[in-house]
Amino acid sequence: MASVASLSASLQQRVSAALAAAVPSAVDADPLLRRSDRADFQANGVLGLAKRQKTNPQALAAEVVAALPAGGGADDTIAAVEVSGPGFLNITVSDAAITRNLAARAADDRLGVPLSEHPGTTVVDYAQPNVAKEMHVGHLRSSVIGDAIVRILEFGGEQVVRRHHIGDWGTQFGMLVQYLIEHPHQLDHSEDEGEAGEASMSRLDRLYKASGALFKSDEEFKERARRRVVDLQAGDPRTVALWQRFVDESKIYFDSVYSKLDIQIRDEDIVGESGYNDMLVETCDLLEKSGVAVWSNGALCVFFDDIKGKDGEPVPLIVRKTDGGFGYAATDLSAIRNRTGDLHADTLLYVVDVRQSLHFRMVFETARRAGWLTEQVTARHLPFGTLLGKDGKPFKTRSGESVKLEDLLDEAVQRATAVVREKGEKIGLTDEEITANGTQVGIGAVKYADLSTSLGRDYVFDLDRMVSLNGDTSVYIQYAYARTRSIFRKAGQEQRAAAHPELALEPAERALGLHLDAFGDTLAEVAEVYEPHRLASYLFQLASLFTTFYEQCPVLTAGGGQDQVENRLFLCDLTARTLRQGLTLLGIRTPERL
Ligand code: ARG
Numbered sequence: 001m002a003s004v005a006s007l008s009a010s011l012q013q014r015v016s017a018a019l020a021a022a023v024p025s026a027v028d029a030d031p032l033l034r035r036s037d038r039a040d041f042q043a044n045g046v047l048g049l050a051k052r053q054k055t056n057p058q059a060l061a062a063e064v065v066a067a068l069p070a071g072g073g074a075d076d077t078i079a080a081v082e083v084s085g086p087g088f089l090n091i092t093v094s095d096a097a098i099t100r101n102l103a104a105r106a107a108d109d110r111l112g113v114p115l116s117e118h119p120g121t122t123v124v125d126y127a128q129p130n131v132a133k134e135m136h137v138g139h140l141r142s143s144v145i146g147d148a149i150v151r152i153l154e155f156g157g158e159q160v161v162r163r164h165h166i167g168d169w170g171t172q173f174g175m176l177v178q179y180l181i182e183h184p185h186q187l188d189h190s191e192d193e194g195e196a197g198e199a200s201m202s203r204l205d206r207l208y209k210a211s212g213a214l215f216k217s218d219e220e221f222k223e224r225a226r227r228r229v230v231d232l233q234a235g236d237p238r239t240v241a242l243w244q245r246f247v248d249e250s251k252i253y254f255d256s257v258y259s260k261l262d263i264q265i266r267d268e269d270i271v272g273e274s275g276y277n278d279m280l281v282e283t284c285d286l287l288e289k290s291g292v293a294v295w296s297n298g299a300l301c302v303f304f305d306d307i308k309g310k311d312g313e314p315v316p317l318i319v320r321k322t323d324g325g326f327g328y329a330a331t332d333l334s335a336i337r338n339r340t341g342d343l344h345a346d347t348l349l350y351v352v353d354v355r356q357s358l359h360f361r362m363v364f365e366t367a368r369r370a371g372w373l374t375e376q377v378t379a380r381h382l383p384f385g386t387l388l389g390k391d392g393k394p395f396k397t398r399s400g401e402s403v404k405l406e407d408l409l410d411e412a413v414q415r416a417t418a419v420v421r422e423k424g425e426k427i428g429l430t431d432e433e434i435t436a437n438g439t440q441v442g443i444g445a446v447k448y449a450d451l452s453t454s455l456g457r458d459y460v461f462d463l464d465r466m467v468s469l470n471g472d473t474s475v476y477i478q479y480a481y482a483r484t485r486s487i488f489r490k491a492g493q494e495q496r497a498a499a500h501p502e503l504a505l506e507p508a509e510r511a512l513g514l515h516l517d518a519f520g521d522t523l524a525e526v527a528e529v530y531e532p533h534r535l536a537s538y539l540f541q542l543a544s545l546f547t548t549f550y551e552q553c554p555v556l557t558a559g560g561g562q563d564q565v566e567n568r569l570f571l572c573d574l575t576a577r578t579l580r581q582g583l584t585l586l587g588i589r590t591p592e593r594l
Pocket of ligand 1: 125128129130165166167332335350352
């Protein structure tokens with residue numbers, strides 16, 4: 001494992017040193033280097049420095065250029081530097097430096113991407129469906145985004161603890177368990193119910209509806225259901241055993257949806273709301289004793305100066321309700337105590353709908369006051385927006401119900417399979433291959449549409465667009481990958497090709513090469529800000545640059561002889577590996593033939 005500094009990082013260093021050589025007091029001046037259309041890179045740092053020094057920027061730029069190793073010599077990274085405009089430096093790197101850097105990446109299994117220097121422990125709270133309830137599109141976003149963030153952080157060397165904070169506790173379970181006691185065979189399995197996941201869900205749904213109806217219409221049942229909640233929270237064995245049946249039944253259903261989604265959920269990472277039940281009393285006691293929470297109208301509340309309702313009255317966080325019950329907030333506060341105190345996390349992430357923003361703001365602030373979140377711990381809600389229908393309104397079925405996640409996935413796979421079939425038949429794919437690829441393309445399309453949108457934004461769920469071969473889609477990227485594989489098959493060569501740094505590069509090769517070199521920097525940035533859409537856009541750009549390269553630079557029939565064929569094969573191979581690694585981090589598969 002050898003990490004590789006990007007050309008951008010090497011230049012950054014060289015320009016910094018040159019700035020410091022020109023102005024000795026400027027050791028920490030930022031060269032403000034970025035990729036540019038005019039040359040390969042542009043550094044704008046001279047301007048600010050000249051201003052600070054009260055000197056002429058163009059003259060200072062000339063001094064910096066003189067201090068830069070350029071145009072040959074032992075350090076041949078920089079091919080040329082030009083001063084432009086008021087004092088910008090336009091820097092062109094040498095073709096040899098590009099190819100050498102890429103060769104170093106290709107020699108490393110991690111493509112030269114470094115591990116984080118100071119890895120910490122991050123708890124990611126994501127994929128948190130609710131027991132006995134259907135999963136809907138909101139759970140899609142949390143799962144897809146959370147899974148990508150977990151993968152990206154782990155790839156960077158972070159210690160990640162996954163937490164699926166499922167909704168498995170609360171008053172509705174009193175009602176459900178009581179109903180099951182009174183109608184004991186309602187969760188029994190019968191022979192002819194079809195797929196396990198769907199069957200589980202329909203049993204649960206039936207029970208949920210029937211018990212809900214009774215709860216509304218029958219006061220006495222309501223009372224029995226209430227008492228049942230108390231039994232549950234007190235740990236009465238029979239009640240707990242029945243409750244467990246709901247959880248187990250739901251897990252069968254969750255499993256079936258997650259396996260469709262191609263997301264792995266491990267049982268030990270499912271720590272639902274019930275997992276914190278034993279801490280609730282203590283959490284409230286601690287809040288009360290420290291004065292962080294106070295009793296108000298019979299409820300234990302935390303108040304905030306800056307959080308008020310429309311009527312101007314303060315909106316409190318309620319940790320214990322008037323009936324003595326504990327709510328969502330008490331559980332989340334207890335979870336924080338567990339995650340910082342027992343799991344020793346230094347970062348807590350919550351991939352949850354934007355509509356819960358106020359909840360998390362209040363919970364974090366409360367935990368800070370209580371000392372459970374110290375300055376050493378970062379807690380962040382990563383809020384995501386709503387999935388919209390084509391009419392621009394929250395995505396619903398025609399009859400106005402929320403869309404079942406499974407239906408949506410099935411449709412995506414169906415549509416993608418049709419797209420894959422059209423091309424696949426031409427290249428002689430078997431029916432089995434078409435089905436397998438259709439699944440990978442369809443699920444990839446759903447994930448990519450989600451991940452390529454910046455987190456907080458709403459987006460329209462438009463399957464036509466999502467499985468389109470043109471445009472910013474995963475299918476487009478998957479095709480680019482498959483194309484690289486087909487080139488290798490044609491070359492009759494599976495093993496890697498050698499790089500030839502002595503060869504001059506075409507513009508399309510340089511553009512592709514410089515982008516490949518930026519993979520590690522992109523990942524570092526994505527992991528820093530938790531924004532998977534930056535990785536999505538990097539990969540889309542990579543696929544586009546590869547397409548241009550493929551159109552402009554013949555690979556197997558390159559005119560420059562065998563070395564050039566090899567060097568181009570080498571570029572194809574590194575592109576393939578980068579695309580595959582990148583898509584894998586987004587949870588998206590790469591079919592070999594499309
Ligand atoms: N189960 C909740 C829902 O479906 C999301 C849980 C989010 N996580 C948390 N720690 N509160 O809305």
